[in-house]
Amino acid sequence: xxxxxxxFSREIKAYFQSIVAYIVIAAVSLLHGVIFLKFVKAxxxxxxxxxxxxxxxxxxxxxxxxxxxxxxxxxRLFSEEQKLGTLEPLLTAPVQSWQVIFSxxxxxxxxxxxxYLPYMFYMVYFEKTVGASAFGGATAFxxxxxxxxxxxxxxxxxxxxxxxxxxxALTSNQIIAAVIxxxxxxxxxxxxxxxxxxxxLPQITVEFLEYISxxxxxxxxxxxxxxxxxxxxxxxxxxxxLALTHQVLDYRKWKI
Amino acid sequence: MIQVDQLSKRYSGHTAIDSVSFQVGRGEIVGFLGPNGxxxxxxxxxxxxxxxxxxxxxxxxxxxxxxxxxxxRKRIGYMPENVPLYNDMRxxxxxxxxxxxxxxxxxxxxxxxGEAMDRTSLHEVRRKMISTLxxxxxxxxxLADALVNKPPLLILDEPxxxxxxxxxxxxxxxxxxxxxxxxxxxxxxxxxxxxxxxxRVIIINQGxxxxxxxxxxxxxxxxxxxxxxxxLKGDPKVIEAKLGKIGGVRRVTLERSDADWHLFVLxxxxxxxxxxxxxxxxxxxxxxxxxxxxxxVSLEDVFADLTMNQHS
Numbered sequence: 069x070x071x072x073x074x075x076f077s078r079e080i081k082a083y084f085q086s087i088v089a090y091i092v093i094a095a096v097s098l099l100h101g102v103i104f105l106k107f108v109k110a111x112x113x114x115x116x117x118x119x120x121x122x123x124x125x126x127x128x129x130x131x132x133x134x135x136x137x138x139x140x141x142x143x144r145l146f147s148e149e150q151k152l153g154t155l156e157p158l159l160t161a162p163v164q165s166w167q168v169i170f171s172x173x174x175x176x177x178x179x180x181x182x183x184y185l186p187y188m189f190y191m192v193y194f195e196k197t198v199g200a201s202a203f204g205g206a207t208a209f210x211x212x213x214x215x216x217x218x219x220x221x222x223x224x225x226x227x228x229x230x231x232x233x234x235x236x237a238l239t240s241n242q243i244i245a246a247v248i249x250x251x252x253x254x255x256x257x258x259x260x261x262x263x264x265x266x267x268x269l270p271q272i273t274v275e276f277l278e279y280i281s282x283x284x285x286x287x288x289x290x291x292x293x294x295x296x297x298x299x300x301x302x303x304x305x306x307x308x309x310l311a312l313t314h315q316v317l318d319y320r321k322w323k324i
Numbered sequence: 325m326i327q328v329d330q331l332s333k334r335y336s337g338h339t340a341i342d343s344v345s346f347q348v349g350r351g352e353i354v355g356f357l358g359p360n361g362x363x364x365x366x367x368x369x370x371x372x373x374x375x376x377x378x379x380x381x382x383x384x385x386x387x388x389x390x391x392x393x394x395x396x397r398k399r400i401g402y403m404p405e406n407v408p409l410y411n412d413m414r415x416x417x418x419x420x421x422x423x424x425x426x427x428x429x430x431x432x433x434x435x436x437x438g439e440a441m442d443r444t445s446l447h448e449v450r451r452k453m454i455s456t457l458x459x460x461x462x463x464x465x466x467l468a469d470a471l472v473n474k475p476p477l478l479i480l481d482e483p484x485x486x487x488x489x490x491x492x493x494x495x496x497x498x499x500x501x502x503x504x505x506x507x508x509x510x511x512x513x514x515x516x517x518x519x520x521x522x523x524r525v526i527i528i529n530q531g532x533x534x535x536x537x538x539x540x541x542x543x544x545x546x547x548x549x550x551x552x553x554x555x556l557k558g559d560p561k562v563i564e565a566k567l568g569k570i571g572g573v574r575r576v577t578l579e580r581s582d583a584d585w586h587l588f589v590l591x592x593x594x595x596x597x598x599x600x601x602x603x604x605x606x607x608x609x610x611x612x613x614x615x616x617x618x619x620x621v622s623l624e625d626v627f628a629d630l631t632m633n634q635h636s
Contacts, residue, residue, distance in 0.1 A: 074424045082412060153408030157469065160372040160404075161425045162397040321376045 071167050079175030083141075089179070092140055097186035099133050104190050111208070119210035121191050122290045125217045126283060134224070135253050139246035141179050142232025145172045146317065150240035155317075165318050173233050173310060180225045188218060212292030220289040223302045224282050228253055230309035237316040260284060325350045325477055325507045326371065331380035333366050340366040342531040343380070348524075350476075353503040355522035355539075356511040359631050363531040364511040365405055368481050371509075372402045384477060398427060401470030401506075405481040407462050409469075411455035415446055418454060419468055426473040440468040444498065460491040467498065478502060480510045484517060496521050515624045525623070527630055534630040539623050550625075552590045553579075554602050555615035560586045566605060572596040585614065592618075 083089045107120055107127075124130055149155040159165060195209040235249035236242075260281025263274050278284045285298040326348040333340045341363035348354045358364050369375040371382055373393045382389040384396045410418060419437045428436045441447050444464040449457060454465065463483065470478055483499065484492045492514075499521050502508060512518060518525050519539050527534045527542075535542055556563055560578055567588060568576045575591040592598050599616055606613050 070429075071425065074421065078421055082410075085412065152411070153404065153406065154410055155408075156369075156374055156404045157402070157408060157422075160374050160397060160400070160402050161422065162394050162427060163425060164394070320374075 071163050072171050075163070075168060075171035076175055079145075079172050080178065082144075083175065083179045092137070093183060093186070096133060096137060096183045100130075100187040100190065103127065103129050103133075104187075104194075108194075119213055120194070120208050121217065122210055122213040125213060125220075125286050125290045131257060131283065134221070134228075135250065135257060137180065137183055138225075138228045138232045138253055139235070139250045141183075142176050142229055142236050142249060143242040143246040144236070145176060145233055146237040146313075147240050147242045147245045151242075166314055169233065169237075169310060169313055169317060173229060176232065177225055177229045180229055181222060184218065184221055188214075210290075210292070213290040216289035216292060216294060217286070220286050220298070223298060224285070226306040227302045227309065230306040230313070234309050234313045234316065237313045256280075257282060325352070325385060326509065327383040327386075328367075328371070329381045329383075331367065331370060331377050331382055333363075333370060333375065334378045339531050341370075341528075344528070344531070344533055345380075346526050346533065346536060348507060348509055350507055351503075352524060353499070353508045353510070353522050355518035355525045356509060356528065357513065357515070357518055357525055357627065358511075358528040359513055362528045362631075364513075364528060365481055367528070368402075368479055368509070368511055372400055372479055373397055398473070399475050399477055401473070401475040401478045403466040403470045403478075403480045403483060406485065407466035409454045409462060409465055411453070413454055414451055415454060415457070415461075415465055416441070416450040418465065419446075419472055422469045423472040428473055436472050436474065439474075440471045443471060443502070444468040459486050460488070460494075463487060463491070463495065467495075471502070476507060478506050478508045480508065482512055483510055484512065484514060492517070515627055519623050527627065529631040535626070542623065542626050550592050550596070550619060552592050552598055552602065552618045553587065553615060554590070554606075554613065554617075555585055555587045556606060557584045557612040557614075558586070558609070563609075563611065564588065566609065567602065570598055570601050570605065572598050587615070 104124060107124055111120065118126075146155070149158065158168060191209070191214055195214070198208045231252055232245075232249040235252070236245040238248065239245050259277055260283050263269065263277050263281075269277075279297075280301070285295070285301075288295050289298070326346075328344060328346050331344045332342055344363070344367060356364050356367070366375065370377050371384065371389060373389055373396060376390060385399055387396050389396050413421065416437065419440060420433060423433045423436050423440075441450060444467050446461070446464055446468055449461055454462070457465065463486075467480070467483065470480065480499070484495050487495060496517060499508060499510065503521070510517075510522070522539065524537065525539050525542060526536050554567070560581065563586060564576050564578060567573060567590060570590075572593045573590050574593060577589050577591075579587045579589045581587070590598065590602075597618060599618055602616060603613070605611075
């Protein structure tokens, strides 16, 4: 635990002492702000069937931002250490590789959650201003979307950040790491949208795609329907991906 | 302190080290010498638990490097080749991080970091970003990191690589000083370094150990020849022929001529001094002489002899 905390605080410092972190935070809050504004404007003309904060969580632009964030915050984790060679002093100190991996993972996950704080702040502010008023069929702000949405952002982050870790462990080039994780996550995300594109898919395929689709999980949770299956799903895939990362990092210890 | 037994490491297709065995006793400073690519770094990485061996065993302080890896790592201060460091940290911050990682805390951490910085004279740069440090300072930060938790064994991979002559002298001095209370294994391909600092040398080439011993003794055991230099005035052809007839002289070469003066270099059998005979010959032939000197077998000759012959 002590070792974990030492490594974790080093990672957190590495994030927050770098200017890049603040640029990313600024960019992400700006993008969220723009998307949010777009919906607020739409309130004037259209009648909306859902609470505004729920509409936002199910919007493709919101997801695109999420998919872009992950590679940005994870690409550095192992690639940089491999490039600088600092993995060698790190792993020859009395620490275990899983402690190194877990501390980096948790730090990245922490930074990821921080990136969504401005968004949460917009929502709180929005609720204070127009929360109770109704537009069309629903109130403008829904509490389940607020809490459920943030919880689902966290759950999805569990898995996606792990994918970013794995990609970063695979190469010493940060750009390649980012491209790998972005591609994998983009494909995974679009699998969930296939159903919309092709409406003649067999039933079983549709069910499978719905089962793995993050946007479907978000739809449930933001509507206040807290299904526990996604919890198990994301936690176990995160664990699997981290186990793979461990193997990749320790591949030099394989006996070939 | 270190006990290495039949250690081998094979990568797919090539053997990095092949049945390497050696011991290092407590308090020794041992030089690990070999040309680039000889297997030095691989051996050190196995000892520090960064790489597993393909076969064989290695023990440090009586503990198996792989079975008790965490315990073993606590006892080693390792400075990898080229000293990889985090560029985004400050010197003292980095040393505190490393010290804490190696199990120091509270007062022990403060003292450990302070002493490591004292020994490596890092105080003046303690607040500097590592990215702005010169090569010499980076090297010292690496050393301070190795020292921070006062491990009994230091393993230093090419500690003077890329330093200027003054810095090399400084690092050498530091290593000698550290040798008083640490066991040290340093790898290098720079020969004078070993001759100056190390009590014992292990010469490795192409993954195999070629020789182990004290630098002086190794030189003595060598078949390779020593040399004598003599500068004489006279007819070079005659001189060359007559010098060649002196017992123990293997080969005579005319190195350079300066008007009537001719400088000859004689290859002589090991441990043989032919100066007296040259002198006698010169008097007899009435050649004027302005230089006569002898160079014994150096570690450099040993090294060249052991590592070059293999290639031809």
